[in-house]
Amino acid sequence: MGFKRNPKLAVWKFASCDGCQLSLLDCEDELLDVVGAVDIAYFPEASREYVKGPYDVSLVEGSITTAHDIKRIKRIRKESKFLITIGACATSGGIQALKNYKNVEDFISIVYARPDYIDTLDTSTPIGDHIPVDFELRGCPINKMQLVEVISAFVFGRKPNVPHHSVCLECKLKGNPCVMVAHGTPCMGPITHAGCDALCTAYNRGCFGCYGPMETPNTSSLSRRWQEHLNVSSDDLVRAFRGFNTYAEAFRKESEAHDRPRQEV
Amino acid sequence: MVDTKTLVEKGSKTQEKKTPGAVGLLERGAFDQLFQVLQAQGYTIVGPTVREGVILYDELESPDELPIGWTDEQEAGTYRMQKREDEALFGYTVGPHSWKRFLFPPKHRLFRATRGKDGFDIEEDKYDGPNYAFLGVRACELQAMAIQDNVFLGGDHVDPHYRSRRESALIIAVNCGKAGQTCFCSSMGSGPKAGTGFDLALTELISKDGHAFLLEVGSKKGNKIFKKLPIEKAGKKEQKAADAVVAEAEAQMGRQLDTEGLKDLLYRNYQNPHWEEVAEKCLSCANCTMVCPTCFCSTVEEMTDLSGDHAERWRRWDSCFTMDFTYIHGGSVRQSTRARYRQWMTHKLATWFDQFGTSGCVGCGRCITWCPVGIDLTEEARALRASDQGELQTGMQAEA
Ligand code: SF4
């Protein structure tokens, strides 16, 4: 065992929808085991209790969108022995990173009644851009079973079983027929990080890329196949890569490659 | 009963050795009885069925679940089901599944450990699943099973999990009457006719005179079933019709692979720039290895629960296309997709001979059809050969 006493766990939120933190509460069957194995020291979504740091492990949800966020994440890093980011927002900037492609001033004046109240950065960026991160757990939202796996691996001081290969492997293990080959449905699975247990494809939908790029994503080859064999337009390619993980480098670059002709106009 | 030891010894030369056995005719109207006899003998039947637009293998209760009147059209990276003009039960080629799903399951537990007074108590998992009757095994798939037998049962280390599943299984082969666009079993000497390694083999005969199956017995186990069926005598006419069925498949073979000197060719071409071209296209998604009926790689994962009192060890399919596959201290050995594709293809078509004495490819075409970007190993082999010959010629010209 890695610890003599139960490790102290804190859960932090930045720009996000709370869905990933809720996965922890969603662990109905495993929740008691989690509470038995770690002391939840700070988790506002679940309890008013607040035990001061330092913490053995911090789970961080959400992306960095304000100057205040940057200060706060630096403080959390100092207070945490081990820091794990959870979800697409924390690991790639999230869907809100769509603003990184545009001028933020333009939105603020349209969206908010009092734009002068808004103090935001031009970009939404992953936690790892600002501080060193010990482990990134992908997904939008994360898979609760993977979260339990990461927590138990941490408690026992072993490596988590969280593979970085494509979703295709999960499809094949499950026995799902390939939706791209058998139905001609564009699917992000071959370039997307596993973890969802091939959820959408099991219901005959193409993968949306919720877990971001897999370990060695060949995005341009997949795009070429979509264009040449599945009649996918450049606009649709841009949309496909500008999803929940739009600012993950491989997805961002691929979306920009197909966005270029329009920008020139 | 299929004696796995003899299967291993027979290796891959299934084409030359033909098991002599009783032959007879089973009318389509009496085909249901095959199911009844198998079920009465305690078998769980696994066979082809239609699901989500493909023909795959699953447990079957009745012949009505077979892909009656369906066939498939396949090309590199595409698969589509089509209606046939007849009511054939086995009028398709091979789909995304292979029998390895049942003999070497995608995920299974090896043991459980529970914390006891002094250390851990280990409880090994033993196979207690059904005895399977595999219905509709193609010639190339028989060959693939013989290859996996060699891997899991040959040599000093026998895999007990594979062995219990394999030994209890009954194999009912079907001779192909149609070959797909991505099939090349005749190049690999593995089909389209089932040679050996089956308990029973069927050839589906459909003509204006009727619909029946020519049955051939391949083992004692098969004979037991054969004797319980309402078999009619098969004459020269039926035998000829069955030969014609296989000849038609042979004539339709969509792909070819020139295996002449292929092993040395691959060994000579490790540094061929052509691998870089494949790597530009390859997604390293691992689909080819998952669908291949001979690919046998797996990884072993340890799980613990949060109490720390229970641990489990699981085995699951893995692929030489992942980074973890060659991960050692300091990083992955095969970092580039070029190295990974080269490793896979060279193993299938060359190093397998040195390791196991046979080819690792049976020409089923699955890796071609189910590659999302349609990479075709027969094409890659052709391109390498062309480039190799080009090199040789330039070399000779330079010498002259
Ligand atoms: S390498 Fe391809 S064609 Fe050969 S046996 Fe495997 S899947 Fe079939």
Ligand code: SF4
């Ligand atoms: S050859 Fe095709 S199926 Fe195999 S890893 Fe490459 S892209 Fe995937």
